[in-house]
Amino acid sequence: MASSTVEPAAPKVLTALPGPRSQAAAAALDASWDARPVQYVVDYDASHGNYLVDVDGNTFLDVYSQIASIPVGYNNARLLAMARSPLAVSVLANRPALGNFPHAGFATALRDGLLRVAPPGHDRVFTAQSGSEANELAFKAAFMLWQRRGAPGSPDLAVLSFTNSFHGRGFGSLSTTRSKAVHKLDIPAFRWPQAPFPRLRYPLDKFAAENAAEEQRCLTAVETIITSWHCPVAAIIVEPIQSEGGDNHASAAFFRGLQAVAQRHGAALIVDEVQTGFGATGRFWAHEHWDLPTPPDMVTFSKKAQCAGYFFGNPALVPDKAYRQFNTWIGDPARILMAQAVIEEILAQDLVAQCRRVGAALYDRLAAVAAEYPALVQNLRGQGYGTYIAFDTVSASSLMSRIRSRGVNIGTCGTNTVRLRPMLIFEEKHIPILVEAIRAALKDEAASS
Amino acid sequence: MASSTVEPAAPKVLTALPGPRSQAAAAALDASWDARPVQYVVDYDASHGNYLVDVDGNTFLDVYSQIASIPVGYNNARLLAMARSPLAVSVLANRPALGNFPHAGFATALRDGLLRVAPPGHDRVFTAQSGSEANELAFKAAFMLWQRRGAPGSPDLAVLSFTNSFHGRGFGSLSTTRSKAVHKLDIPAFRWPQAPFPRLRYPLDKFAAENAAEEQRCLTAVETIITSWHCPVAAIIVEPIQSEGGDNHASAAFFRGLQAVAQRHGAALIVDEVQTGFGATGRFWAHEHWDLPTPPDMVTFSKKAQCAGYFFGNPALVPDKAYRQFNTWIGDPARILMAQAVIEEILAQDLVAQCRRVGAALYDRLAAVAAEYPALVQNLRGQGYGTYIAFDTVSASSLMSRIRSRGVNIGTCGTNTVRLRPMLIFEEKHIPILVEAIRAALKDEAASS
Numbered sequence: 082m083a084s085s086t087v088e089p090a091a092p093k094v095l096t097a098l099p100g101p102r103s104q105a106a107a108a109a110l111d112a113s114w115d116a117r118p119v120q121y122v123v124d125y126d127a128s129h130g131n132y133l134v135d136v137d138g139n140t141f142l143d144v145y146s147q148i149a150s151i152p153v154g155y156n157n158a159r160l161l162a163m164a165r166s167p168l169a170v171s172v173l174a175n176r177p178a179l180g181n182f183p184h185a186g187f188a189t190a191l192r193d194g195l196l197r198v199a200p201p202g203h204d205r206v207f208t209a210q211s212g213s214e215a216n217e218l219a220f221k222a223a224f225m226l227w228q229r230r231g232a233p234g235s236p237d238l239a240v241l242s243f244t245n246s247f248h249g250r251g252f253g254s255l256s257t258t259r260s261k262a263v264h265k266l267d268i269p270a271f272r273w274p275q276a277p278f279p280r281l282r283y284p285l286d287k288f289a290a291e292n293a294a295e296e297q298r299c300l301t302a303v304e305t306i307i308t309s310w311h312c313p314v315a316a317i318i319v320e321p322i323q324s325e326g327g328d329n330h331a332s333a334a335f336f337r338g339l340q341a342v343a344q345r346h347g348a349a350l351i352v353d354e355v356q357t358g359f360g361a362t363g364r365f366w367a368h369e370h371w372d373l374p375t376p377p378d379m380v381t382f383s384k385k386a387q388c389a390g391y392f393f394g395n396p397a398l399v400p401d402k403a404y405r406q407f408n409t410w411i412g413d414p415a416r417i418l419m420a421q422a423v424i425e426e427i428l429a430q431d432l433v434a435q436c437r438r439v440g441a442a443l444y445d446r447l448a449a450v451a452a453e454y455p456a457l458v459q460n461l462r463g464q465g466y467g468t469y470i471a472f473d474t475v476s477a478s479s480l481m482s483r484i485r486s487r488g489v490n491i492g493t494c495g496t497n498t499v500r501l502r503p504m505l506i507f508e509e510k511h512i513p514i515l516v517e518a519i520r521a522a523l524k525d526e527a528a529s530s
Numbered sequence: 531m532a533s534s535t536v537e538p539a540a541p542k543v544l545t546a547l548p549g550p551r552s553q554a555a556a557a558a559l560d561a562s563w564d565a566r567p568v569q570y571v572v573d574y575d576a577s578h579g580n581y582l583v584d585v586d587g588n589t590f591l592d593v594y595s596q597i598a599s600i601p602v603g604y605n606n607a608r609l610l611a612m613a614r615s616p617l618a619v620s621v622l623a624n625r626p627a628l629g630n631f632p633h634a635g636f637a638t639a640l641r642d643g644l645l646r647v648a649p650p651g652h653d654r655v656f657t658a659q660s661g662s663e664a665n666e667l668a669f670k671a672a673f674m675l676w677q678r679r680g681a682p683g684s685p686d687l688a689v690l691s692f693t694n695s696f697h698g699r700g701f702g703s704l705s706t707t708r709s710k711a712v713h714k715l716d717i718p719a720f721r722w723p724q725a726p727f728p729r730l731r732y733p734l735d736k737f738a739a740e741n742a743a744e745e746q747r748c749l750t751a752v753e754t755i756i757t758s759w760h761c762p763v764a765a766i767i768v769e770p771i772q773s774e775g776g777d778n779h780a781s782a783a784f785f786r787g788l789q790a791v792a793q794r795h796g797a798a799l800i801v802d803e804v805q806t807g808f809g810a811t812g813r814f815w816a817h818e819h820w821d822l823p824t825p826p827d828m829v830t831f832s833k834k835a836q837c838a839g840y841f842f843g844n845p846a847l848v849p850d851k852a853y854r855q856f857n858t859w860i861g862d863p864a865r866i867l868m869a870q871a872v873i874e875e876i877l878a879q880d881l882v883a884q885c886r887r888v889g890a891a892l893y894d895r896l897a898a899v900a901a902e903y904p905a906l907v908q909n910l911r912g913q914g915y916g917t918y919i920a921f922d923t924v925s926a927s928s929l930m931s932r933i934r935s936r937g938v939n940i941g942t943c944g945t946n947t948v949r950l951r952p953m954l955i956f957e958e959k960h961i962p963i964l965v966e967a968i969r970a971a972l973k974d975e976a977a978s979s
Binding site: 116172185 | 555556558559561562563564565566567568569570571572573574575577582585596597599600604605606609610612613614616618619620621622623624625626627629630631632633634636637640641645653654655656657659660661662663666669670673674676677685686687688698699700701702703705712713715716717718720832833836848849851852853854855856857858859862864865868
């Protein structure tokens, strides 16, 4: 079927959710593949722009975006053209072991793609296939860097992460993930430390002093842990906004303080921008909000990048010998080409600025809704961070179902948080659709409670 | 540029290796990406079938195949057609979070692809993006299965692996990798046990009794370790042929004995077929050589599959709750489609049988060469295992360079082992080209020593 080339004008929900065809398709899949988490089976050909269409014909304004990972809309013309390009076809059919036998076009793909958006101060990248892998590769680089200072060998080294953080589900990355018990249950983990992440009170302007004290408490705890842990803490990993853990923010001052602590103790600062990167906070990288005096040591990415990896600038983070940081694939060149197309689209359409502008308007509209339903919309947050907006409610799953039944595909995080993760092409015209769906859902929620 | 549609008739080496264009391209890449392991920069459009062409126009018969991962040749027509198909374009441009929002064609892609080649006794698959990730997911499934028997919680559980094994480079998989120190140096690892892997003597028919005793020694060690380790051993992971570790074989009887030990102690047996799977040993799965009385618990795959994951049959290996085995991507549907094309090609062309037949002829020719150069070709192995053939020499890197300079791209493994990893489309007509390149290289090697 030809791909849809026009975005629908409005959501349209034809069935109870999930619809009968989605349910049947998921049940068929479940015979050989764990389909219990399936929400809808999707007709991607019928989907376009900000709108997702499921196999029952239900049409959603999608502000969840494949767990925050669709950057520039469904069936984006530039992405389709890249997917059909001879180079994409070639690397899909002739998969290189990139480390040993890269294709002739690889340097160009990096130059015209990922390297154009390297964070300030960074000029090198190591490519990977998932955010989890990217974080683990960053851990390995940090460990090797640490050991350069002393006698190398079989090390007892740690990575510090924060309460409620999510950094992936590999054995190393999962050891730093702290968001939900279900992720870690029954899985062996390294004995690595976790520090408290600030719990800010909202509205921020009302609790400035309390929040500053809370952030100082957490920074002090980080330093205490580093200096008292049974082994060296070679790296600190942190999300600019803890996303799976509940959209928890901290101030720029907190992150500047964190970098200072890391530098005092020689720990690499790894900023996990798997979910925050690629524009959704109104800056290309969320850590650009912080005005750090020096770049973070490594910045990891995945999701909206459509490929994964870590950026860095310090050449000492290149291991002293070849093959120490290596694997067969070292990323997927087909996905790296898609990243190039994503980046070209973001830059050509100035989508980061659009996200900043639209996000500000969206926040204001949601603040008005929050004032209408103060018991059901609390701790509205993300002002100044593009469309990266969230709020707490009484039952996020109940509210999510109500919003979805009005044709807006929305997600949750943390304990009872509703999070917005629209694509970068979300426009002013979509705001009323989203806000009215939320408002109507809140009205029903209030009536039923 | 249009892809080459005809396989060259013979190798052609035009430059010293690597050639000047390869060197210049790698140097340019190295400014932003670690290019030290680059061997050649490749012109994949000019490559075809068994032949790899680099950017200097050097044309190699490729029996290394992107670290054993090209299944059915460069620019295979069926793979190109799949890469150009509307569905591949769609999932490349509209990347689903497969667990939550799979595309309508996903069940069909699994049915017509991966599930057609599920190992005997297996009917379920969990998809992943790399062999390392596949193994770690299998570990997690095994840990969750183990804990079902007792009180779940934060566990101290182990995976047993073997000396010289290679299972990947994530923090969990690397904890079971034992092949080369460079892989593990400076990287924290779980304290998991390693058992000795049999060191067989060749020719096998001459050392039957010694080898049987050696295998029994190793099986006894496995059982001793399991019963004495400080925590439960929830899984055993083993390669049918230890590949990166030196192409080390063990007998079918050994693996049957290993399964019996695993079953006695309730440890899941994970067969790592990342390198051996997909036909190269003359069976679709190498473990089919063993005639196991019951299927192994899990079989992991990657490389020639062009995607990754694990197969299993026991429904208790599906975690008791959704989202315990989960991540954003859960594999890449574009690569899963390529796997489907690979499988269709293998089955349509009966390539596993071809590999078995061609491999037997190749082994005989190499045995003759080994007889000519007994000091330089030792422990020739892989008879009866398709083209999965290897031999030890005095300096594998020196011999590899000499063979490559004659236009055969070949690889090494272990300490001083030359390994053959041709594609499944390697034919009788390629045997003389390969064998004469090896013979000529051996002649030079003998003359220079």
